Amino acid sequence: MYHSAHISYPVVFVDHYDSFSWNIIELLAKIPPTPHIHFDIRHVYYDSKELFSLTESLKKACFILSPGPKSPHHMQSSQKLYHSFKNTHPFLGICLGHQIMGICEGYTIKKATAPFHGTTRLMSIKDDGGYFCKQSSYQLASYNSLCLDKPPPHTKTKMNILAYDDKGDIAAIGIPQPTTAPIALGIQLHPESFLSKDGDKIVRSFLWQAAAYHYSESL
Numbered sequence: 001m002y003h004s005a006h007i008s009y010p011v012v013f014v015d016h017y018d019s020f021s022w023n024i025i026e027l028l029a030k031i032p033p034t035p036h037i038h039f040d041i042r043h044v045y046y047d048s049k050e051l052f053s054l055t056e057s058l059k060k061a062c063f064i065l066s067p068g069p070k071s072p073h074h075m076q077s078s079q080k081l082y083h084s085f086k087n088t089h090p091f092l093g094i095c096l097g098h099q100i101m102g103i104c105e106g107y108t109i110k111k112a113t114a115p116f117h118g119t120t121r122l123m124s125i126k127d128d129g130g131y132f133c134k135q136s137s138y139q140l141a142s143y144n145s146l147c148l149d150k151p152p153p154h155t156k157t158k159m160n161i162l163a164y165d166d167k168g169d170i171a172a173i174g175i176p177q178p179t180t181a182p183i184a185l186g187i188q189l190h191p192e193s194f195l196s197k198d199g200d201k202i203v204r205s206f207l208w209q210a211a212a213y214h215y216s217e218s219l
Contacts, residue, residue, distance in 0.1 A: 065097025
Protein backbone atom coordinates (compact mmCIF):
# COMPACT_ATOMS: atom_id res chain seq x y z
CA MET A 1 0.00 0.00 0.00
CA TYR A 2 1.24 3.51 -0.83
CA HIS A 3 1.12 4.92 2.69
CA SER A 4 3.54 2.24 3.93
CA ALA A 5 6.19 3.06 1.29
CA HIS A 6 9.30 4.57 2.84
CA ILE A 7 11.82 4.56 -0.04
CA SER A 8 11.48 7.01 -2.91
CA TYR A 9 12.86 5.45 -6.10
CA PRO A 10 13.63 7.98 -8.88
CA VAL A 11 12.30 7.16 -12.34
CA VAL A 12 13.99 9.53 -14.78
CA PHE A 13 11.77 10.06 -17.81
CA VAL A 14 13.94 11.31 -20.67
CA ASP A 15 11.64 13.20 -23.04
CA HIS A 16 12.39 13.46 -26.76
CA TYR A 17 9.64 16.08 -27.23
CA ASP A 18 7.02 13.52 -28.19
CA SER A 19 3.27 14.07 -28.15
CA PHE A 20 2.81 10.81 -26.22
CA SER A 21 5.21 11.71 -23.41
CA TRP A 22 2.55 13.00 -21.02
CA ASN A 23 0.44 9.90 -21.63
CA ILE A 24 3.40 7.79 -20.50
CA ILE A 25 4.03 10.01 -17.49
CA GLU A 26 0.37 9.67 -16.54
CA LEU A 27 0.67 5.88 -16.83
CA LEU A 28 3.82 5.90 -14.68
CA ALA A 29 2.01 7.89 -12.02
CA LYS A 30 -0.67 5.20 -11.83
CA ILE A 31 1.74 2.30 -11.32
CA PRO A 32 1.21 1.06 -7.77
CA PRO A 33 4.21 1.10 -5.45
CA THR A 34 5.71 -1.97 -3.86
CA PRO A 35 5.02 -2.42 -0.13
CA HIS A 36 8.13 -0.36 0.74
CA ILE A 37 9.02 1.63 -2.38
CA HIS A 38 7.15 4.33 -4.27
CA PHE A 39 8.16 5.75 -7.64
CA ASP A 40 9.30 9.36 -7.92
CA ILE A 41 8.87 10.45 -11.56
CA ARG A 42 11.51 12.94 -12.71
CA HIS A 43 10.74 14.54 -16.10
CA VAL A 44 13.72 15.91 -18.06
CA TYR A 45 14.24 16.73 -21.73
CA TYR A 46 16.98 14.85 -23.57
CA ASP A 47 18.77 18.05 -24.64
CA SER A 48 18.46 19.77 -21.28
CA LYS A 49 21.60 20.90 -19.45
CA GLU A 50 19.97 19.42 -16.36
CA LEU A 51 20.03 15.85 -17.73
CA PHE A 52 23.55 14.79 -16.81
CA SER A 53 23.76 16.83 -13.61
CA LEU A 54 20.56 15.15 -12.45
CA THR A 55 21.51 11.63 -13.49
CA GLU A 56 25.01 11.76 -12.07
CA SER A 57 23.53 12.63 -8.67
CA LEU A 58 21.26 9.56 -8.67
CA LYS A 59 23.12 6.44 -7.61
CA LYS A 60 19.90 4.42 -7.47
CA ALA A 61 17.38 5.18 -10.22
CA CYS A 62 16.05 3.87 -13.51
CA PHE A 63 15.69 5.58 -16.86
CA ILE A 64 12.86 5.60 -19.38
CA LEU A 65 13.71 6.82 -22.89
CA SER A 66 10.59 8.25 -24.51
CA PRO A 67 9.23 7.98 -28.03
CA GLY A 68 10.08 10.81 -30.41
CA PRO A 69 9.76 12.13 -33.95
CA LYS A 70 13.30 11.61 -35.25
CA SER A 71 15.77 8.86 -36.11
CA PRO A 72 17.70 7.39 -33.16
CA HIS A 73 20.93 8.37 -34.93
CA HIS A 74 20.06 12.02 -34.24
CA MET A 75 19.81 11.47 -30.50
CA GLN A 76 23.48 11.70 -29.52
CA SER A 77 22.73 12.90 -25.99
CA SER A 78 20.45 9.94 -25.25
CA GLN A 79 22.98 7.53 -26.74
CA LYS A 80 25.64 9.01 -24.47
CA LEU A 81 23.29 8.68 -21.49
CA TYR A 82 22.64 5.03 -22.23
CA HIS A 83 26.32 4.20 -22.71
CA SER A 84 27.23 6.07 -19.52
CA PHE A 85 24.72 4.41 -17.21
CA LYS A 86 23.68 1.07 -18.76
CA ASN A 87 26.05 -0.89 -16.51
CA THR A 88 24.71 0.64 -13.30
CA HIS A 89 21.07 1.62 -13.94
CA PRO A 90 18.02 -0.10 -15.47
CA PHE A 91 16.64 1.25 -18.77
CA LEU A 92 13.29 1.06 -20.52
CA GLY A 93 13.01 2.38 -24.07
CA ILE A 94 9.68 2.99 -25.84
CA CYS A 95 9.51 3.38 -29.64
CA LEU A 96 12.37 5.83 -30.38
CA GLY A 97 13.85 5.03 -26.97
CA HIS A 98 13.84 1.33 -27.90
CA GLN A 99 15.62 2.16 -31.16
CA ILE A 100 18.24 4.24 -29.33
CA MET A 101 19.03 1.33 -27.04
CA GLY A 102 19.09 -1.01 -30.02
CA ILE A 103 21.64 0.91 -32.08
CA CYS A 104 23.80 1.29 -28.97
CA GLU A 105 23.78 -2.51 -28.70
CA GLY A 106 24.65 -3.27 -32.33
CA TYR A 107 21.24 -3.38 -33.99
CA THR A 108 20.58 -1.49 -37.22
CA ILE A 109 17.61 0.60 -38.35
CA LYS A 110 15.26 -0.10 -41.25
CA LYS A 111 11.89 1.11 -42.47
CA ALA A 112 8.97 -0.61 -40.77
CA THR A 113 7.17 -3.18 -42.92
CA ALA A 114 3.78 -1.49 -42.51
CA PRO A 115 4.27 2.06 -41.15
CA PHE A 116 0.66 2.93 -40.39
CA HIS A 117 0.29 5.21 -37.38
CA GLY A 118 -2.55 4.75 -34.93
CA THR A 119 -3.15 1.08 -35.64
CA THR A 120 -2.58 -1.90 -33.39
CA ARG A 121 -0.11 -4.72 -33.77
CA LEU A 122 -0.06 -8.14 -32.17
CA MET A 123 3.24 -8.45 -30.35
CA SER A 124 4.11 -12.13 -30.04
CA ILE A 125 6.51 -12.97 -27.25
CA LYS A 126 9.46 -15.11 -28.36
CA ASP A 127 11.23 -14.99 -24.99
CA ASP A 128 9.46 -13.62 -21.92
CA GLY A 129 12.80 -12.62 -20.45
CA GLY A 130 11.06 -11.92 -17.15
CA TYR A 131 9.31 -8.80 -18.51
CA PHE A 132 5.96 -9.81 -20.00
CA CYS A 133 4.15 -11.46 -17.07
CA LYS A 134 4.21 -14.78 -18.97
CA GLN A 135 1.65 -13.59 -21.51
CA SER A 136 2.20 -15.04 -24.97
CA SER A 137 1.15 -11.86 -26.80
CA TYR A 138 -0.02 -8.26 -26.40
CA GLN A 139 -2.17 -6.05 -28.62
CA LEU A 140 -0.34 -2.71 -28.66
CA ALA A 141 -0.55 0.52 -30.61
CA SER A 142 1.87 1.30 -33.42
CA TYR A 143 3.06 4.81 -34.33
CA ASN A 144 6.44 4.11 -35.95
CA SER A 145 7.84 4.33 -39.46
CA LEU A 146 11.25 2.90 -38.46
CA CYS A 147 12.16 -0.24 -36.53
CA LEU A 148 15.19 -2.25 -35.48
CA ASP A 149 16.81 -4.82 -37.72
CA LYS A 150 19.02 -7.68 -36.58
CA PRO A 151 22.66 -6.87 -35.83
CA PRO A 152 25.18 -7.69 -38.56
CA PRO A 153 26.72 -11.19 -38.36
CA HIS A 154 29.27 -11.68 -35.58
CA THR A 155 28.14 -8.53 -33.78
CA LYS A 156 28.25 -9.00 -30.02
CA THR A 157 25.15 -7.74 -28.24
CA LYS A 158 23.78 -8.37 -24.76
CA MET A 159 20.25 -7.46 -25.87
CA ASN A 160 18.25 -10.42 -27.18
CA ILE A 161 15.19 -10.24 -29.43
CA LEU A 162 12.23 -10.91 -27.15
CA ALA A 163 9.24 -10.32 -29.44
CA TYR A 164 8.11 -9.71 -33.02
CA ASP A 165 5.01 -7.95 -34.30
CA ASP A 166 2.51 -9.52 -36.70
CA LYS A 167 4.39 -8.07 -39.69
CA GLY A 168 7.60 -9.81 -38.66
CA ASP A 169 9.37 -6.68 -37.37
CA ILE A 170 11.30 -6.69 -34.11
CA ALA A 171 8.93 -5.51 -31.36
CA ALA A 172 11.03 -5.93 -28.21
CA ILE A 173 14.63 -6.47 -27.14
CA GLY A 174 16.04 -6.97 -23.67
CA ILE A 175 18.49 -8.56 -21.29
CA PRO A 176 16.83 -11.81 -20.22
CA GLN A 177 16.32 -12.46 -16.52
CA PRO A 178 17.73 -13.55 -14.20
CA THR A 179 20.87 -11.46 -14.48
CA THR A 180 23.22 -9.65 -12.15
CA ALA A 181 23.37 -6.75 -14.63
CA PRO A 182 20.84 -3.90 -14.58
CA ILE A 183 17.70 -4.87 -16.46
CA ALA A 184 17.12 -3.33 -19.88
CA LEU A 185 14.02 -3.55 -22.05
CA GLY A 186 13.12 -1.88 -25.32
CA ILE A 187 9.65 -2.07 -26.85
CA GLN A 188 8.78 -0.69 -30.27
CA LEU A 189 5.04 -0.38 -29.67
CA HIS A 190 3.21 1.97 -27.30
CA PRO A 191 2.00 0.42 -24.01
CA GLU A 192 0.47 3.71 -22.84
CA SER A 193 -1.93 4.17 -25.78
CA PHE A 194 -5.69 3.89 -25.30
CA LEU A 195 -5.55 1.44 -28.21
CA SER A 196 -3.25 -0.90 -26.28
CA LYS A 197 -4.43 -3.72 -24.06
CA ASP A 198 -2.54 -4.62 -20.87
CA GLY A 199 0.41 -2.39 -21.78
CA ASP A 200 0.51 -1.15 -18.20
CA LYS A 201 1.52 -4.66 -17.11
CA ILE A 202 4.77 -4.37 -19.04
CA VAL A 203 5.60 -0.97 -17.54
CA ARG A 204 4.72 -2.13 -14.03
CA SER A 205 6.87 -5.26 -14.44
CA PHE A 206 9.82 -3.14 -15.51
CA LEU A 207 9.49 -0.64 -12.65
CA TRP A 208 9.15 -3.31 -10.01
CA GLN A 209 12.16 -5.20 -11.35
CA ALA A 210 14.18 -1.99 -11.61
CA ALA A 211 13.42 -1.23 -7.97
CA ALA A 212 14.33 -4.80 -7.07
CA TYR A 213 17.72 -4.38 -8.72
CA HIS A 214 18.60 -1.56 -6.33
CA TYR A 215 16.49 -2.46 -3.29
CA SER A 216 15.92 -6.21 -3.35
CA GLU A 217 16.04 -6.37 0.44
CA SER A 218 13.09 -3.94 0.67
CA LEU A 219 10.65 -5.75 -1.64
